[in-house]
Each structure stands twice: as structure tokens, then as C-alpha cells.
Amino acid sequence: MQSDLDMASTSLSNLLNDLQLLIVSGVLRQSNAIVLSHPRADSGKEDLSFFIKDLFTRLQIGGVEFKKKALESLLQLLNDDEKSASVVAKEGNVGYLIHLLDFHNQPSVREQATFAVSVLASASEESRKSVFEEGGLGPLLRILETGSTSLREKAAIAVEAITADHDNAWAISAYGGIAVLIEACRSGSPVTQAHAAGAIRNVANVEDIKTVLGEEGAVLVLLQLLVSGTTAAQDNAAIAIAILASSGENFRALIxxxxxxxxxxxxxxxxxxxxxxxxxxRAIASLSASDLMGRTLSSSTTFIIQLGEFIKHGNVTLQQLSASLLGDLPISDGNKRAISSCMGSLVKLMESPKPVGLQESAAQALVSLLTVRSNRKELVRDEKSMMRLVQMLDPKNEMVDKKFPVMVVGSIVGGGSRGCRKRLFAAGAYPHLQRLSSMEVVGAKKVMQRLAGNRLRSIFGRTLRE
Structure with a gap:
């Protein structure tokens, strides 16, 4: 008898709680509260708001089947209309949705809840903030660690989205999440690996987390993803490696x-x-700061030739990075001759004022290549490059910082070749250098004197011979 009374009391208490939820939600005040249809695409904000309140009420008061139907409707809404995520975050009980991620809940309910939270975390800034503030990161990391393949994939998507906000990234370490992310990169499905690597990319800039990444073996796992991962995983791993490589000597040593x-x-x-x-x-450039690594890079003809190809055919970012490396590395004369065909592209890059630093990188790479005599001769025979170089010397051309073409011309005339100087003079470089010298542009006077002195000696020599 006592047992029956306890069961009846508990049942009545649950019904009272459910009724209280119904009253508070306001859904009973609507004429269509018993059966609510899915809002149409042209439904107003008020209708959408009420539908979401009703969904979350049903989610909290029903049994398993009731919860599953409510979650199905929620997922349909989120998938059909991305903008609804912000309304869900505002009008729905996101905290209760996250509660359904707990392992004690029925598996199918937990799976649908995970899918819904993943969509919310990825859909908008407002909904992502709601998931984080309601404590979603910890449960998502637990699912990423021990869930099924499909659940781990959805959890990884959500964790990457949450950590994209720098204000949230620090919390990963509070839940022991670094080890979880690294293991997901090591053993997860291709989708899980890509998004776990994306989360590592997001947190790699957080100073306190960098140390943990090094201690937990993230470097090796990220390097392996560069070789075996999908395109998305390779992208994220490359960014993370580049961030770590630029973070100091300890990480460079690890890499x-x-x-x-x-x-x-x-x-x-x-x-x-x-x-x-x-x-x-970018990662290679950071590693090249080591003398040993710099010599390793410089001695690889294949690598140097690849840089030359990037300069000729890559996008502007690849061109700038490659030019910067060429200007910094102690490349042998043989390798400089091997990439002489990229000099015309470097001259062309010097004409572009953007991105910042491109002109300097291109000029320094050219100066390096022009230490080889055959390269100097090849460049001055290139009429288009000569025309561009002389136009860049023109004081009226305000797109180019004059010190850079002066550097390049100085490298040509400093080699001692009479033919090179003659071609520069004939192309019209001298009058521009005169004006630049009067404007006190760094190096212009010295280059002008070398060019003019050689020209005068040539004239006097020809007169004496005659």
C-alpha cells in the first residue's frame, strides 16, 4: 500500500511539474496549442517564437517518443531555416537541450539532441554564445571522446565552432579538452579529424594552451594529418603548425x-x-630562422625551383612568401641560375603596392639572384623587365617606393658588366637616377655615379681609339 501511494504521489508530482511548465510557457493560451503545425517559410516572427516555445515545452514534459518528435521538429526547423537558430537561442531552453546530451538519456534522444546542439553552435554568433554559456562545451567534449562515429563528428563540428570565438577558446583546457582533440585527430573519422584539427587551430594562439599542445604531442599528430588527412584537415593542420612554428624556439625544436x-x-x-x-x-619560413634548417632549405634544388614556380604561377600570397624566402636564404649560385626564369615575375611584383611588404620581398629576392653574372645579363636582355624597372625609377610613378628599384639597378651596375650598364643607360635609367639623387633617395647617388662613370669612360675610350 505504501509503495503504491509513493508511486501515485511521484506520478502526480511529475504531472504537476509538467502542468506548471505548460502554464509558464503560455502555450495553453493559444487556440491551436494541442496540435501545432510547422511554421511556413513566410511565417511571422511571432508565430515562429510560439512554435519554438511549444517545441521546448513538449521536449520537457513528454516521454521518450514525445521528446523524439519534438527534437525531429526542432532539427527540421534548424535545417530548413538557418535564421531560426537565433530565435531558438532566445526563446528556447538551450540549457535543457544540452542536458539531453548526458549519457543517462535514451540513446536516440541523445543523438538527436547532439545534432541540434551542433547546428546551433555552427549557425550564428548568438546561438553559439548560448550553447557555450549554457555549459555545452564539456558535454560535447565527452561525446567527442567516447561517442559513436556520427556523434563524434557532430560534436567536433560544434567544438570547432565554439572555439572560433577567442573568448571561448581558453575553456578547452578547463575540461581537459586538448588531449581529447589530439586523440580525435589521431583516430577519428576524416570528418572528425578535420574539425578537431580546426579546433586545435583555433586554440593554438592561446598562450596557456600552447604549452599543453606541446606536452600532449600535438605536433606529431598535426604533421601526420598534413600527409594523410583530407583537404580540410590539411588546411587546419597547416595553419596550426604555422602558428606553433612562429611561437618560439621550443616549438620550432619540437617540429x-x-x-x-x-x-x-x-x-x-x-x-x-x-x-x-x-x-x-609560413611554417617553413619560421623554421628557416635556424641556421641548420636554412642550409637544408638552400641546398635543396627541388625546393628552390618550387619557390621559383610559385613566384611565376602562384597567387599573390604564395608569391610574396616565396620571394621572402629567396631573399633570406643563402642560396648557391647554381640554384640561383636554376630559377633565373622567375626574375621577370619578381620585377612585375615590384610594381604592386599591395599587399604591404610585397615590393620589398620581390626586390630583395632579385638582389639575391643578381649576384650571379649570367642572371644580370639575362635580366637586362629582357626588354619588358627593363622597361618596367626604368618606369619604377621615374619620380612621377608614386606607386613604387623608389629605394627598391634603386636597389635592383644597383645590383646590376655593381657587377662590373659594361653591357649591362650600357643597356640600362640606353633604357633611360640615368635621368631618373639624377632626379632621385637630388631627392636624396637612399642609394640613388651612388648608383647614378657608377652608371655615369662607366658611360664617360666608354666615351673617352672610344675617342682615344678613334
Missing amino acids: IKERGLQRLMYMIQDLSSSNTLEYVL
């Missing part, structure tokens, strides 16, 4: 220890994604 430079050099030959290539080159 070098795992033969990271060799892996990165190998990658640029096969990658088709320009975005991934960009960050691979």
Missing part, C-alpha cells in the same frame, strides 16, 4: 625533432590547395 621540415618540404610538391600551401610556406 624539427619530428622531421617536420622534411615533411613540409615534401608537402609543397603535392598540395593543390593554395590556402594549405600558404601556411606550409
Whole structure:
């Protein structure tokens, strides 16, 4: 008898709680509260708001089947109308939805709730903020660690979206999430790997998390993804590696220890994604600060030739990064001769004022290549490049910082070749250098004197011979 009374009391208490939810939600005041149809695409904001309140009320008061139907309607709404996510975050009980991610809930309910939270985390800034503030990151990381393949994929998408907000990124370490993300990169499905790597990319800039990434072995896993991951995984891994490589000597040492430079050099030959290539080159540039790594890069003819190809055929970012590397590396004369065909492209890059630093990178790369005599002769025979170079010297051309073409012309005339100087003089470089000298442009006077002195000696010599 007592047991029956307890059961009846509990049942009545649950019904009273459900009724209280119904009263508070306001759905009973609507004439269509018993059966509510899915809002049409042209429905007003008020109708959508009421539909969402009704959904979450049904989600909280019903049994398993009731919850499943409510979640199906919620997912349909979120998938059909991306804008509805913000209304769901505002009008719905996101905290209760996250509660359904708990392992104690019925598996099918938990799966649908995970899908819904993943959509909310990815859909808008407002809904993402709601998921985070209601404590969604911890449960999502637990699902990423132990859930089924489909659940891990949805959890990884949500975690990447949440950590994209820098204000949320720090919280990953509070839940022990770094180890979870690294393991997801190591053993997850291709989709899970890509988004887990994206989350690591997002948190790699957080100072306190960098140390944990190094200690947990993130470098090796990210390098492996560069080789075996999908295009999306490679993109995210490359960005993360580039961030870590620029973070200090300790991380560069870790990357070098795992033969990271060799892996990165190998990658640029096969990658088709320009975005991934960009960050691979950024990582290589950071590693080249080491004298040993700089010599390794300089001695690789294949790598140097690839840089030359990027300068000729890559997008402007790849061109700038490649030119910067060429200007900084101690390349042998043989390798400089091997990429002489990119000099015309470097001259052309010097004409562009954007992005910032492009003119300087192109000029320094040219100065490096022009230390080889055959390259100087090849450049001055290129009429288009000579015309561009002389036009850049013109004081009226305000698009180019004059010190850069002066540097290049100085490298040509400093080589001692009479033919090179003669071609520059004939192309009209001297009058521009005169004006630049009077304007006190750095190096212009010295270059002008070398060009003029050679010209005068040539005239006097021809007169004496005659």
C-alpha cells in the first residue's frame, strides 16, 4: 500500500511539474496549442517564437517518443531555416537541450539532441554564445571522446565552432579538452579529424594552451594529418603548425625533432590547395630562422625551383612568401641560375603596392639572384623587365617606393658588366637616377655615379681609339 501511494504521489508530482511548465510557457493560451503545425517559410516572427516555445515545452514534459518528435521538429526547423537558430537561442531552453546530451538519456534522444546542439553552435554568433554559456562545451567534449562515429563528428563540428570565438577558446583546457582533440585527430573519422584539427587551430594562439599542445604531442599528430588527412584537415593542420612554428624556439625544436621540415618540404610538391600551401610556406619560413634548417632549405634544388614556380604561377600570397624566402636564404649560385626564369615575375611584383611588404620581398629576392653574372645579363636582355624597372625609377610613378628599384639597378651596375650598364643607360635609367639623387633617395647617388662613370669612360675610350 505504501509503495503504491509513493508511486501515485511521484506520478502526480511529475504531472504537476509538467502542468506548471505548460502554464509558464503560455502555450495553453493559444487556440491551436494541442496540435501545432510547422511554421511556413513566410511565417511571422511571432508565430515562429510560439512554435519554438511549444517545441521546448513538449521536449520537457513528454516521454521518450514525445521528446523524439519534438527534437525531429526542432532539427527540421534548424535545417530548413538557418535564421531560426537565433530565435531558438532566445526563446528556447538551450540549457535543457544540452542536458539531453548526458549519457543517462535514451540513446536516440541523445543523438538527436547532439545534432541540434551542433547546428546551433555552427549557425550564428548568438546561438553559439548560448550553447557555450549554457555549459555545452564539456558535454560535447565527452561525446567527442567516447561517442559513436556520427556523434563524434557532430560534436567536433560544434567544438570547432565554439572555439572560433577567442573568448571561448581558453575553456578547452578547463575540461581537459586538448588531449581529447589530439586523440580525435589521431583516430577519428576524416570528418572528425578535420574539425578537431580546426579546433586545435583555433586554440593554438592561446598562450596557456600552447604549452599543453606541446606536452600532449600535438605536433606529431598535426604533421601526420598534413600527409594523410583530407583537404580540410590539411588546411587546419597547416595553419596550426604555422602558428606553433612562429611561437618560439621550443616549438620550432619540437617540429624539427619530428622531421617536420622534411615533411613540409615534401608537402609543397603535392598540395593543390593554395590556402594549405600558404601556411606550409609560413611554417617553413619560421623554421628557416635556424641556421641548420636554412642550409637544408638552400641546398635543396627541388625546393628552390618550387619557390621559383610559385613566384611565376602562384597567387599573390604564395608569391610574396616565396620571394621572402629567396631573399633570406643563402642560396648557391647554381640554384640561383636554376630559377633565373622567375626574375621577370619578381620585377612585375615590384610594381604592386599591395599587399604591404610585397615590393620589398620581390626586390630583395632579385638582389639575391643578381649576384650571379649570367642572371644580370639575362635580366637586362629582357626588354619588358627593363622597361618596367626604368618606369619604377621615374619620380612621377608614386606607386613604387623608389629605394627598391634603386636597389635592383644597383645590383646590376655593381657587377662590373659594361653591357649591362650600357643597356640600362640606353633604357633611360640615368635621368631618373639624377632626379632621385637630388631627392636624396637612399642609394640613388651612388648608383647614378657608377652608371655615369662607366658611360664617360666608354666615351673617352672610344675617342682615344678613334
